[in-house]
Amino acid sequence: MAKLPIVDKDKCIGCSTCSVLAPKTFKLGKDGKAEVIDPPGDEEEKIKEAIDSCPVDAIKFAE
Numbered sequence: 001m002a003k004l005p006i007v008d009k010d011k012c013i014g015c016s017t018c019s020v021l022a023p024k025t026f027k028l029g030k031d032g033k034a035e036v037i038d039p040p041g042d043e044e045e046k047i048k049e050a051i052d053s054c055p056v057d058a059i060k061f062a063e
């Protein structure tokens with residue numbers, strides 16, 4: 001299973017890039033910020049791409 005990412009909601013600006021790149025792992029919540037679907041349904045590679053594409057660096061893998 002792919003590692004679990006975490007989103008820093010204070011940083012997230014709700015641009016939806018992560019939920020487009022890895023839709024089985026990220027969704028936008030009612031507050032318009034990204035939430036992580038647990039367990040993540042995308043390949044780790046896709047999740048990593050989403051992490052790298054976040055414009056405000058709000059996502060990282062949980063330790």
Ligand code: SF4
Nearest residue numbers: 012013015016018054
């Ligand atoms: S890519 Fe980053 S800023 Fe955009 S919705 Fe995802 S966590 Fe938020």
